[in-house]
Amino acid sequence: MLIGRVIGQLVATRKHPSHEALKLLLVQPLHLDGSDRGDAIVAVDSADAGIGDRVLLTTEGFCAMSAVGRWPSNPIDAAILGLVDEIQLIPGVTP
Amino acid sequence: MLIGRVIGQLVATRKHPSHEALKLLLVQPLHLDGSDRGDAIVAVDSADAGIGDRVLLTTEGFCAMSAVGRWPSNPIDAAILGLVDEIQLIPGVTP
Amino acid sequence: MLIGRVIGQLVATRKHPSHEALKLLLVQPLHLDGSDRGDAIVAVDSADAGIGDRVLLTTEGFCAMSAVGRWPSNPIDAAILGLVDEIQLIPGVTP
Amino acid sequence: MLIGRVIGQLVATRKHPSHEALKLLLVQPLHLDGSDRGDAIVAVDSADAGIGDRVLLTTEGFCAMSAVGRWPSNPIDAAILGLVDEIQLIPGVTP
């Protein structure tokens, strides 16, 4: 999984029926030092995350579908799995 | 999922039997500012998308197969899941 | 899916039993303008493709296994799904 | 699979229910010479690994879910599968 930050949301009126009840968030993956890691992706929220939260993110479909509990009929490929409270690194690892 | 734009379509006469009823669209993945993000891919439409539409895109097979509702007998690895109406970003995020 | 061109084939005498009846082709993924897109990969043919053909290609295992119709006992991760007759782009898209 | 080193752990209070009993470790993938290979990822431990250990790592969800034995209801996409004791290379390969 990756660490990311919720930077926005996406509004889609016409969509797959299974997406009706889902919240689509824009998440920016992060390096350990908090800088951007590649580009933002669209993820489904399964942890009641909000804008600005630092989150645990999966970008794999099989995993994401399991997270929202409606596997395998729910076509998503990225999901927020939790909120990151703290990152503990061994001494000497930056940062 | 990614955000993309439909830039064309693909005509294939000889193909997998399950593809007969599917529409194959060329989709250019986009960055949040609308610029190109890598190269175009071929995706199956599951949201009645048309040329020029901005769409929600998956490039994972397990997710794409679920979208077209004939899982697992339908070999596709990318699908359009919806039309993107609006992208709402938190202040300070570019653009 | 990607667009590619069949550039050769691969001969393997000792192999997984399920591969006995499969044709292993070398496929070069292509950009929309026909130039090379990354490196060639080895794909199983499910569309009676031949050397030189422009093809519709998947490089995902779940999708590829579905294509050859012996899912999930057939270990392959790339397959040719069809022959590309024509690519239609909206005006202004290059090329 | 990849070789990696455990460099830290991640604390997440609010998370997917299935993650309650799992240990989330930060793992830095490594090249054969021990240098960093891309960025660290968050992986679930299935081999009783500890901080500083050199480990066998999968970054694929289907594989990771199988490792923790609660497939498919457990949404993870990376897991530690074992501890690496020794890497034996043929003469001439560096290092």
Added chain:
Amino acid sequence: MLIGRVIGQLVATRKHPSHEALKLLLVQPLHLDGSDRGDAIVAVDSADAGIGDRVLLTTEGFCAMSAVGRWPSNPIDAAILGLVDEIQLIPGVTP
């Protein structure tokens, strides 16, 4: 699938129980001209491959698990599927 060369093996004493009977090999993916293609990975052998052999390689978990015949309880994400005897390219393709 990719073409690779077996360059070594990996010794892991503490590991997932399902890995007890598996041989873990280090495989260097190759370009068509035989040069290195990215970094070496750890793959399970399903074709009785040995050090130095040129092999057909999958780096996808679903495919790899199918290859070793104990799907889905065996967590691996890369496997050797066969030995490559010959690569036949159409004239004009290098090399």
